Amino acid sequence: MNNIPSKNNIIETHSKINEFIHRTPVLTSSAVNSIAGCSIFFKCENFQKVGAFKFRGAINAVLSIPQNILRNGVATHSSGNHAAALSLAAKNMNVPAYIVMPETAPETKKKAVAEYGAKITFCKPNQKAREETLHNIVAETGANFVHPYDDYRVITGQATAAKELIEDSGKLDIIMAPVGGGGLLSGTSLSVKYFSPETEVIAGEPAGADDAFRSIRDSKIYPSVDPQTIADGLLTSLSEKTYRIIKDNVSEIFTVQEETIVKAMRIIWERMKIIIEPSSAVPLAAILENKARFADKKVGLIISGGNVDLAHLPFK
Amino acid sequence: MNNIPSKNNIIETHSKINEFIHRTPVLTSSAVNSIAGCSIFFKCENFQKVGAFKFRGAINAVLSIPQNILRNGVATHSSGNHAAALSLAAKNMNVPAYIVMPETAPETKKKAVAEYGAKITFCKPNQKAREETLHNIVAETGANFVHPYDDYRVITGQATAAKELIEDSGKLDIIMAPVGGGGLLSGTSLSVKYFSPETEVIAGEPAGADDAFRSIRDSKIYPSVDPQTIADGLLTSLSEKTYRIIKDNVSEIFTVQEETIVKAMRIIWERMKIIIEPSSAVPLAAILENKARFADKKVGLIISGGNVDLAHLPFK
Numbered sequence: 284m285n286n287i288p289s290k291n292n293i294i295e296t297h298s299k300i301n302e303f304i305h306r307t308p309v310l311t312s313s314a315v316n317s318i319a320g321c322s323i324f325f326k327c328e329n330f331q332k333v334g335a336f337k338f339r340g341a342i343n344a345v346l347s348i349p350q351n352i353l354r355n356g357v358a359t360h361s362s363g364n365h366a367a368a369l370s371l372a373a374k375n376m377n378v379p380a381y382i383v384m385p386e387t388a389p390e391t392k393k394k395a396v397a398e399y400g401a402k403i404t405f406c407k408p409n410q411k412a413r414e415e416t417l418h419n420i421v422a423e424t425g426a427n428f429v430h431p432y433d434d435y436r437v438i439t440g441q442a443t444a445a446k447e448l449i450e451d452s453g454k455l456d457i458i459m460a461p462v463g464g465g466g467l468l469s470g471t472s473l474s475v476k477y478f479s480p481e482t483e484v485i486a487g488e489p490a491g492a493d494d495a496f497r498s499i500r501d502s503k504i505y506p507s508v509d510p511q512t513i514a515d516g517l518l519t520s521l522s523e524k525t526y527r528i529i530k531d532n533v534s535e536i537f538t539v540q541e542e543t544i545v546k547a548m549r550i551i552w553e554r555m556k557i558i559i560e561p562s563s564a565v566p567l568a569a570i571l572e573n574k575a576r577f578a579d580k581k582v583g584l585i586i587s588g589g590n591v592d593l594a595h596l597p598f599k
Numbered sequence: 600m601n602n603i604p605s606k607n608n609i610i611e612t613h614s615k616i617n618e619f620i621h622r623t624p625v626l627t628s629s630a631v632n633s634i635a636g637c638s639i640f641f642k643c644e645n646f647q648k649v650g651a652f653k654f655r656g657a658i659n660a661v662l663s664i665p666q667n668i669l670r671n672g673v674a675t676h677s678s679g680n681h682a683a684a685l686s687l688a689a690k691n692m693n694v695p696a697y698i699v700m701p702e703t704a705p706e707t708k709k710k711a712v713a714e715y716g717a718k719i720t721f722c723k724p725n726q727k728a729r730e731e732t733l734h735n736i737v738a739e740t741g742a743n744f745v746h747p748y749d750d751y752r753v754i755t756g757q758a759t760a761a762k763e764l765i766e767d768s769g770k771l772d773i774i775m776a777p778v779g780g781g782g783l784l785s786g787t788s789l790s791v792k793y794f795s796p797e798t799e800v801i802a803g804e805p806a807g808a809d810d811a812f813r814s815i816r817d818s819k820i821y822p823s824v825d826p827q828t829i830a831d832g833l834l835t836s837l838s839e840k841t842y843r844i845i846k847d848n849v850s851e852i853f854t855v856q857e858e859t860i861v862k863a864m865r866i867i868w869e870r871m872k873i874i875i876e877p878s879s880a881v882p883l884a885a886i887l888e889n890k891a892r893f894a895d896k897k898v899g900l901i902i903s904g905g906n907v908d909l910a911h912l913p914f915k
Contacts, residue, residue, distance in 0.1 A: 556873060557872060557874065593868060
C-alpha cells in the first residue's frame, strides 16, 4: 500500500478486519453534554481489544502481509498500546511478535505486552538503541517491521473507527481525535473526507507536546522534543505519511493545558463511569477550553483507549 | 402495595418506569470469564441514572404516590445512592426531596445529593438523631417517607434490573447480586422466580458486614453492628420485607474477604474499562473465592453502581 488510502481501501479494510475487532459502542451522556455545551457522541475504543484503537491498525497490517512472509513474525518498537496491539494481532495469526522496549518502561506495560505472548527485548532508553535493537531483530528473524503510524496499512485500520462512528451517529458537525504520531487523526480525517465530507475534523493536543500543532502551522515536521504531558499516548511526532494527510484534511488543532486534561478525564470517569486514558481526555479538554467554537454542535469524539495504571491516577 | 410483589406488579412497574430509566447494557468479557472460570453477563447498573440501580426503586416509589400527596415531596435518611436516586426522582416530578444526612458524610456524597436539588438536613451521626430529624421533617412538610429498601414499591423497582438481565441474556444458570439491606437482592430473587424459575439466585456479602448471611442462617434478623468493609453500599441490615423474600428465594449467601473485593474490583476496572463501586465487586469476589461452585456456569451478575471517590481508591 504505497498511496494515501482511498475510500475503497478503507471499506475493504473494514470488511477484512471486521471479524477480529469489536464494533465498539457510541455512548452519550446528558450530564457531559450539559457541562460541555454541545452534544457529544463518544466512540469508545477503550472497549476495543487491548483497550485501544491501535488494534485496528495492527490487525490490518498483519492481515496485509503475505502468509509466507508473515510466518517470520512481526516486530516493532513501542512501550505502549501499539506493542500490545501488534502482539495480540500476531497471536491471532499464530506468528511471533518481537517488541523492543526501553528497559525503563513501567512494569504494567511490560506485563501487558508479555501477557499477549510477545518476545520482548529491552534496550537503553534512547532512539539510537531502540532502532539498532529493532534492526538487529529484523535482520536475525526476518520479522516484518510494523511502524506504529507511519504505515498506510496502520492508518487505514485506524480509519475504521471513524467510519463506524459516522455510521452509528448520523450526521455530525465535527469529529475530534487526539494527536500524537497522527495515525488515528490521519485515518479519522480520511474517513470523514470519504464518508461524511461536510463534517469538520478537529484535533486536541497537549500544550506540553505541541509538535503537531507547530508542524501544521509552519508546514514542516518538528520532532517531539522532551514532551511534558500526562497524555502518555501522545508523545511522538508526526511522520511524513500522517503529516501530509493531516495537513490536507484537518481544520484545526487545539492545544490544551494539563489541568484541563485531568479535569476532562475526571468528568468522563465520574459522569460516564468508563475508564479512559489521559490521551483520550484531550479532545474534551479542547472543547472545555474553547466552548464557543463547539457551542450546540453535534460532535463525534474518539476515545482512543482505556489503559491506565490504577495505582498512579492523577485525581486528588 | 401491601403484599409481596407479584409477577404482574413487576411487569406493570417496568412499563411504568420505563421512560424514566436507562435500559442498561449487559456486557461480557472473555478476559474476565477466563479468570473466573465461568461465563458472566454483567448487568451494568453503574450506567443507570445517578450511577446506581437505586433510581429504579426511587422513581417507582415516587410514581406510586398519588399526585395530591406527592406534591408535599418525599423524604428519606441516607447518605448514599438512595438519597441521590430519590432526589432525582423528585426532581423529575417537580416536587421537593428532603434528605437527612449525618453531618459526617463525605463531601462528595453531600455534593452529589445537592446537585440533584435536594434539601439536605444534617444530623448527628447516630440512628436516634437520624430518625428524629426525619420524623420532624415529615411532620412539618407532609413529605412522603421512602425507605431505602423496606418498601415494596422500592423492591419492585429494583426487581426490574434482573427482569431486563433475563430478557437480554437468555437462560442463565445463576443470577448474583450483592446484599446490604436486601432491596436489590429481594427484587432480583422475585424476578428470577417469576421470569426464570430454573435459575438459582446467589448473593455475595462482605465477611466484615455479614449480618444477612447470619440472619438467613439463623432465621432471625440481626442488626448490622459496626460493619467493617470497603463496600460502603452494604452496611445496612435486612428489613422485615427483604428478609422474608430473601429467605424464601435465595439459595445461598457467600461471604467474602476484603482483599478479594478489591481484587475483583480491579479486575473489572482493568479488563472491562468500566467504573464500579466496591459493593458491585462483591459477587465477582464470591465467584473468585468459590470457583468450583460456579465452574462453567452461565452467570448473570448485577453491577449495582459506579459511584466512587476517585481521590480515594483502594488500588496500590
